[in-house]
Amino acid sequence: MTMSITRTGSVAVVSIDNPPVNALSQQLRADLLEAVRQLDADDAVKAVVLVCAGRTFMAGADVGELGRPPQPPHLPAVVAGIEGARKPWVAAIHGSALGGGLEVALGCAYRVAAASASLGLPEVKLGIIPGAGGTVRLPRLVGPAAAVDLVTSGSPVGAARARELGLVDAVIDGDLRTGAIALARDIADKPAPQPISSRPVPAVEAGFWERAEQAVAARARQELAPLRALASLRNASMTDFAGAMAYERATFLELRDSAQAAALRHVFFAERAAPRPPELAGVTPRDIRSAAVVGGGTMGAGIAAALRDASLPVVLVERDAEAVERGLAGIRAIFEASVKRGRMTAEMAAERMAGIVGSEDYGRLAETDLVVEAVFEDMAVKRAVFGRLSDACRPDAVLATNTSYLDPNRIGDGLARPERFLGLHFFSPAHVMKLLEIVPADATEPQVLATGFALARLLGKIPVRAGICEGFIGNRILKATRAQAERLLLAGATPSAVDAAMRAFGLPMGPLEAQDLGGLDIAAFQRKAARARGEAPFAPIADRLCAAGRLGQKAGGGWYDYADGDRRPSPSDRVAEIIANEASGRDRLHWDERSIADAIVLPMVSEGAAILDEKIALRSADIDLVQIHGYGFPRWRGGLMHHALVRGLRDVVDGLERLSSQGLAAPPSRALIRAAAAGAFDDP
Numbered sequence: 001m002t003m004s005i006t007r008t009g010s011v012a013v014v015s016i017d018n019p020p021v022n023a024l025s026q027q028l029r030a031d032l033l034e035a036v037r038q039l040d041a042d043d044a045v046k047a048v049v050l051v052c053a054g055r056t057f058m059a060g061a062d063v064g065e066l067g068r069p070p071q072p073p074h075l076p077a078v079v080a081g082i083e084g085a086r087k088p089w090v091a092a093i094h095g096s097a098l099g100g101g102l103e104v105a106l107g108c109a110y111r112v113a114a115a116s117a118s119l120g121l122p123e124v125k126l127g128i129i130p131g132a133g134g135t136v137r138l139p140r141l142v143g144p145a146a147a148v149d150l151v152t153s154g155s156p157v158g159a160a161r162a163r164e165l166g167l168v169d170a171v172i173d174g175d176l177r178t179g180a181i182a183l184a185r186d187i188a189d190k191p192a193p194q195p196i197s198s199r200p201v202p203a204v205e206a207g208f209w210e211r212a213e214q215a216v217a218a219r220a221r222q223e224l225a226p227l228r229a230l231a232s233l234r235n236a237s238m239t240d241f242a243g244a245m246a247y248e249r250a251t252f253l254e255l256r257d258s259a260q261a262a263a264l265r266h267v268f269f270a271e272r273a274a275p276r277p278p279e280l281a282g283v284t285p286r287d288i289r290s291a292a293v294v295g296g297g298t299m300g301a302g303i304a305a306a307l308r309d310a311s312l313p314v315v316l317v318e319r320d321a322e323a324v325e326r327g328l329a330g331i332r333a334i335f336e337a338s339v340k341r342g343r344m345t346a347e348m349a350a351e352r353m354a355g356i357v358g359s360e361d362y363g364r365l366a367e368t369d370l371v372v373e374a375v376f377e378d379m380a381v382k383r384a385v386f387g388r389l390s391d392a393c394r395p396d397a398v399l400a401t402n403t404s405y406l407d408p409n410r411i412g413d414g415l416a417r418p419e420r421f422l423g424l425h426f427f428s429p430a431h432v433m434k435l436l437e438i439v440p441a442d443a444t445e446p447q448v449l450a451t452g453f454a455l456a457r458l459l460g461k462i463p464v465r466a467g468i469c470e471g472f473i474g475n476r477i478l479k480a481t482r483a484q485a486e487r488l489l490l491a492g493a494t495p496s497a498v499d500a501a502m503r504a505f506g507l508p509m510g511p512l513e514a515q516d517l518g519g520l521d522i523a524a525f526q527r528k529a530a531r532a533r534g535e536a537p538f539a540p541i542a543d544r545l546c547a548a549g550r551l552g553q554k555a556g557g558g559w560y561d562y563a564d565g566d567r568r569p570s571p572s573d574r575v576a577e578i579i580a581n582e583a584s585g586r587d588r589l590h591w592d593e594r595s596i597a598d599a600i601v602l603p604m605v606s607e608g609a610a611i612l613d614e615k616i617a618l619r620s621a622d623i624d625l626v627q628i629h630g631y632g633f634p635r636w637r638g639g640l641m642h643h644a645l646v647r648g649l650r651d652v653v654d655g656l657e658r659l660s661s662q663g664l665a666a667p668p669s670r671a672l673i674r675a676a677a678a679g680a681f682d683d684p
C-alpha cells in the first residue's frame with residue numbers, strides 16, 4: 001500500500017507512504033487517480049489534503065523507472081486528474097517536492113509548505129525537461145522570469161522563497177498536517193481558485209526570451225536540456241494549455257531517449273553507488289567529531305576550511321609560529337572570499353574561524369579523531385610527520401595522507417598501528433572540489449576505510465576508492481593528458497589550438513591553461529623525483545618552460561603570457577620559439593579540433609582501461625566520477641569511460657593505433673584491446 005485515506009470532519013487526508021522518498025512509481029500514480037475518483041464520489045468530503053509520510057514529500061520520479069518507458073497512468077494524467085477534481089486539493093509539502101512531486105503539487109488547488117521544505121524541477125540535471133506540466137503550469141503560477149530560473153537551473157528554492165514567488169500559498173510553522181487541514185477547512189466552502197492550467201501566462205517585456213536564451217546558452221555550454229526547457233517555457237507562454245502540454249511532452253520524450261540523458265543518468269547512478277563500496281557493507285565507521293590538518297599551505301588551508309564547513313573543530317599544525325599564522329590567514333581568505341560571493345555571512349565566517357586552533361605543538365592532537373597530513377610532497381618530510389603523529393595521537397585516531405604521487409605504504413610504514421592509516425587525496429581547491437580519492441594502504445583496516453567514506457559524506461564530497469600506483473586514478477590519467485598535449489605541440493599544434501579544442505570538447509579549460517593556473521612547479525618536482533628513480537618522464541617543453549622560470553600565472557608566464565594582473569592567457573612568442581626548437585626536424589601536421597581532442601582523449605581512455613584492469617579503480621564508473629569531479633570532464637558525456645563506450649571501444653582502439661603508428665601516442669593498452677574485443681569494460 002502506498003496510500004491511505006482518512007477523514008477529519010469534511011476534510012479527507014490522502015497520505016502517501018512509498019519509502020524512501022515517496023517516488024512517483026506506477027503504483028503511486030494509479031493510487032492518486034483512484035483517490036481522486038473515490039473522493040469526488042463522496043459527498044461528505046469538501047476538501048482534500050495531500051500529505052506524505054517519512055522524510056519528504058514526493059521527491060520525484062521512481063529511479064527504477066528512469067530510462068525505461070513509463071507505464072500508465074502517466075503523470076500528466078494524474079496531475080490533470082487532481083487539478084480537475086471536484087474537491088479542492090491542498091498539497092502539504094515537507095522535505096523536498098522535486099520534479100514530478102512538484103508537478104503533482106501544481107495540480108493541487110493550494111500548496112502549503114513546512115519552513116524547511118524545498119521545491120524544484122531538477123529534470124535538466126538528468127538531461128530531460130519536466131514532462132508533466134512543469135514548464136506549462138509553473139510560468140502561469142509564478143510568471144516566466146521565476147519559471148525560467150527554476151526550470152533551466154534545476155536548482156530548488158526554499159519555502160520562504162517559494163512563498164515570495166507565489167509557488168506556495170503559505171509556509172506553516174507548526175505541525176504541517178494540522179496547518180494544512182485547517183487551511184482545507186477554511187477554503188472548503190469558498191469558490192475554488194482558477195486551475196493553474198486555465199490561467200494566462202503573465203506578459204514579459206520585449207526581448208525577455210532572447211536575453212534568457214543567451215544567458216541559458218552561456219551557462220549550459222553544450223548541455224541540451226536547459227535550452228530545450230527554455231523553449232518549452234517560451235512555447236507555453238504563446239500557446240494554449242493543451243498545445244503547450246503536447247510540446248512539453250514531445251520534448252520530454254525526445255530528450256529521455258537522448259545520449260545526453262543516458263550519460264547523465266549513468267553519472268547519477270555512479271554517484272549513488274560510489275559512497276557504498278560492496279566490501280564495506282555492514283562495516284561501521286569510527287566517529288569523527290574532531291579533526292586536524294598538518295601543513296597549512298594550499299591544500300591544508302582548503303582541507304581545514306572543508307572540515308570547518310562540516311562543523312568539525314579543527315587544529316592546524318604548522319612548522320613554526322610564522323607558518324601557523326600564514327596557514328590561518330589562508331583559511332581566513334577562503335571564508336572571506338565566500339562572504340564576498342554571498343555564500344556566507346560575515347558572522348558565519350567568524351564562527352568558522354573561531355573553530356580553528358593553529359599550533360606548532362603536536363601535543364594539541366592528543367584527543368583528535370582524524371588527522372590529515374598535507375605537508376610538502378617529500379617522503380622524508382612526510383615520514384617524519386607521521387612519526388610525530390604516532391607519538392602524539394590517540395592509538396585509535398585515524399591518520400591520513402593527502403599525497404598526490406608518493407606511495408602511501410611507504411609513508412605509513414613504521415607507524416604504530418598502521419591499520420588506522422590511509423590516503424585521502426583531496427583536489428584543489430579542497431573546500432570546493434567534490435572529489436575525494438580514498439586510498440587504502442596494505443595495512444588499512446576496513447573500519448578505517450569506512451571512516452574515509454563517512455568523512456566524504458560529512459564533507460559533501462564524492463568518494464572514489466583508488467588503489468596504489470603513481471598518481472592513483474586521477475593524476476595518473478592527467479599524466480597521459482599532459483604528455484599528449486606536448487606531443488601535439490611537437491607535431492605542429494599551437495597551445496591555443498590545443499586548449500580551444502578541449503574546451504570545444506566540453507572541458508572548462510584546456511590542459512595547458514589549467515597548468516598555468518595551478519603552476520608548473522609541482523609536476524616539475526615530481527618529474528625530478530621520477531628521474532632520480534631512473535625513470536624518464538616525457539615533458540620536453542614543460543621542462544624548458546620551468547628552466548626558463550615560466551611556472552604559470554603566478555610567475556607572469558607559463559604556456560602563455562599574462563599581462564600584469566590579467567589572468568587571461570595570451571599566446572607567447574617565447575613559448576612558440578621553445579616549441580619550435582624542440583620540434584625542429586619533425587613533421588608539422590594539420591590539426592583540427594576533433595583530431596586534437598582524439599589525440600588527447602583516446603590515450604586517456606587507454607590509461608583508464610589499464611587502471612581498471614590493475615584494479616586501481618573498482619569500476620569504470622568510478623573513473624568517470626574522478627574525471628568529472630576532479631578534472632571537469634563534461635558530465636553530459638557521462639565521464640571518460642562512458643564516453644568511450646558510447647563512441648565504441650573498437651573505434652577508440654583504431655584511433656589509438658593510427659596515432660601510435662605516427663609516433664603521436666603509445667599503442668592502446670592491452671586492457672583496452674581486451675575490452676574492445678569484449679565490447680565492454682571488465683566491470684564487477
Ligand code: NAD
Nearest residue numbers: 295296297298299300318319374375376377403404426428
Ligand atoms: P604547499 O607547499 O602549499 O604547503 C605545504 C605546507 O606544509 C607548507 O605550509 C609548509 O610550511 C608545511 N609543512 C612542511 N613541513 C611541515 C612539517 N614538518 N610540519 C608541519 N607543516 C609542514 O603544498 P600543497 O600544494 O598544499 O601540497 C601539500 C600536499 O598535498 C602535497 O603532498 C601535495 O602533493 C598534495 N596535493 C596537492 C595538490 C595541489 O593541487 N596543490 C592537490 C592534491 C594533493
